[in-house]
Amino acid sequence: MVVGLEVHTELLTASKMFCGCANAFGAEPNTQVCPVCLGLPGSLPVLNARAVELAVAIGMALHCRVGPSTFHRKNYFYPDMPKDFQISQYDRPINEGGYLELSDGSRVGIVRAHLEEDTGKSTHLGGTGRMHDAERSLVDYNRAGVPLVEIVSEPDISSPEQARLYAAELRAVLVATGASDGRMEEGSMRVDANVSVRLPGAPLGTRCEIKNLNSLRSLQRAVAYEADRQVELILAGGRVRQETRHWDEASGETSTMRIKEEAEDYRYFREPDLTELVPDPAMIARIRDGLGPMPAERRAALAGLARGAAVPGDVLDAVVGAGLDGFVEAAVARDVDAAVALSRAANELAGLDGPGQVRPDAFAEVLAREAAGTLSATQAKAVLAELVRDGGDVAQIVERRGFAPMSADDLSASVSRALAEHPAEWARYRAGEDRLAQFFVGVVMKATRGRANGQQVLAELELRR
């Protein structure tokens, strides 16, 4: 199986690639448009300097050569392309020849990572939802002209799992550079897979391009399905046809979208409205200096904090992917066990919405209290959930929720009451029936509505036995 991935990522710029319109997801249709991104007659593109900086950052993170580049027009008619051509890079992309190291230690080559503009978004009403049989088609041009970087891998990927690891790692890198939010579900990172199969050592087979891969899981499943389909086709005496195929998540199958009988002729030529892009060496140096450690390095650093204790790879991925390194470091600085800190960060903070309102020092405080035994695991998680949602001061939350530890006297009094209420069980415990300790812990917990510390109750029981 030979797989190469083409990943498009929207860049986190304030404005679009060639005009001043806002680059933001989710606005009312056709409210973030102007003469330039609508391609009105007479309008001209002006390159967004921030988009160039982010493209350079991506190139450096992927170990590419960053150099002078040019823009071309890719000509084809489609209603969501305002000018009926897309401004892209062709024979001289801004970034060429790099690689990405995956979390399994393998390395995938990067052919290029070039700048281009996004198209608008079409919605087809009636029929099958495709343009050709729609009753009406609507176009939202808010996305038209949003800056993209297209990252093209070498066909170095040889399994569905590796394809997923590549996309996951690339996403983490894009997030780490600040170039992208990496949200596949919102379409800000889009993956197309080129899949072919061959016998070992044989020349490359005919490839199919798979589109509509909206999650890492879809990618892995689609690549596996497509490779199997091609193998079965060949074993049955058939031939793979070069085409674009659509992944259907529900049926778990790919199906023909477009047959590439003759390669589409995009009539590429130099975009005469833009000059050669020569990145300023000072800008490149500034970006290089500002680029923090990449995910692979950060995973290694976090694993190092655990001092040899095994930490699951997906926990490290989750923490690095959500940018929570600082949270874990803050907790470890307070002598919290690194494995616990990583696990809490991965499970309690790295959800869909990220760490929300919680700050690293607050996270460390909660875990330190848990480690000291003044908060139970359940309480710690509850406090973290509130911090993520609303932020705030740990001590105040603990106080308000009644999680503040009981004084020794109060605890002692609670235990005394429990023994008085259950004299028969107390007698059996004293006679050596150890398992009744848990019974008394439960009684005290219930009476104190969880404020008592279980360990301290046990210690008290032992003292009085």
Add this chain to the structure above:
Amino acid sequence: MSALEIATRVRSGERSAVSVAEETLTAIAARNADLNVFVHVEREQVLERAAAVDAEVAAGRDPGILAGVPVGLKDNLCQTGVPTTCGSRILAGWRPPYTATAVERLLAAGAVPVGKTNMDEFAMGSSTETSAYGPTRNPLDPTRVPGGSSGGSAAAVAAGMVPVSLGSDTGGSIRQPAALCGLVGIKPTYGLVSRYGLVAFASSLDQIGPLAHTVADAAATLEAIAGHDPRDSTSLPGPAPALVAHLDEGVAGRRIGIVRELVDGADPEVLAAVEAAAEVLAAAGATLSEVSIPELRLGLSAYYLIAPAEASSNLARYDGVRFGLRVAGSDVTEMYVATRTAGFGPEVKRRIMLGTYALSAGYYDAYYGQALKVRTVMIEAFARAYANADLLLGATAPTEAFALGAKVSDPMSMYLSDVFTIPTNLSGHAAISVPFGSGASGLPLGVQLLGPARSEERLVAAAAVVEAGRGVPGA
């Protein structure tokens, strides 16, 4: 009255801009039906704008060097809310929501844009006969063409409707009509005037420039509209050159080469005009010599690949989806085809097909790619010529104004009208056409002065010498 005379009087309060505007509107009303010069005039807006200029003067402020000067705008220049059709049915009724930088700068200099002038459809033509709104006639002889594609802008000045107008020059579209209508026309250095708001024909060649009776008016107008614009990535850095200040500089000591390839094949009267202009320049102290730049002969072929190639892409957006004409079809492809079939005229279709072909896989190298190489060769040849010359001299057009209909059915002979002007567009340099001499029918001819990039100061000074040598301006 020249533009600068009008501005002087309006600035001093001697004349009101409103009275100038009324005169202009009257002149347009008198002859537009016969000549078909303006395709759109915003009467109320013109008077309001003129009144605003007068109010500035009354308030003691200076409206600018073009205060109260009525200006015609070629119909490919956008002005907010004013119809812009590019001489095409496909843009019928389209009103841009923004104003071109060149027009904004005219307004900032106190000018009063009066309306949109007729043009060859999308500036593709040399006679203003390919306009969907009918041909414009030459005011000096209404049986003849005014040249093109900025024929309406030329005719508006030649007919005395406005003292100055703006055109665009992709292969000679300012200079050739200027020559055929007895006017001064400047094709500035590529990037000197912002193209923002100029509807594109061939983006790497297009440049906005003035047409006027006098070199001084043309120079003042160019000075007003030139200078860096951040909205055009190909805009040259720096402010506008001080052209008016250089008008009287003369040509003493200048080396001027008469280019054989820029007169070969021209009418005898055109040759005589170029020789006479050379004598005027020599008498003023310039050193004249004859030069040959054989590479210029390749210009026409290269141009008719590069310009259509860019146009095929620039004109793709006229698809009926977002603005302009839409002709319904059973699906989107049929809608595209129906819209573009009905919306574009034959010359535009011819060039879109030519350009699409030149860029196609399998043909790119032989056509478009080869034309780019020729373009480089020409730029190098010009550079060698300018090593020994400060300016070059030649004809603007091979003939005087020709009869309406004479060339419209023969594209090749029409394309040859621009053979002397095209090289300057390919090189990105500057050139100016100055009226000088007359043809067999007594119609005016133009001579062309060419200079390297950013040589406009030198060019207007030399043009002023030629102008003075032919007698009274505007006569």
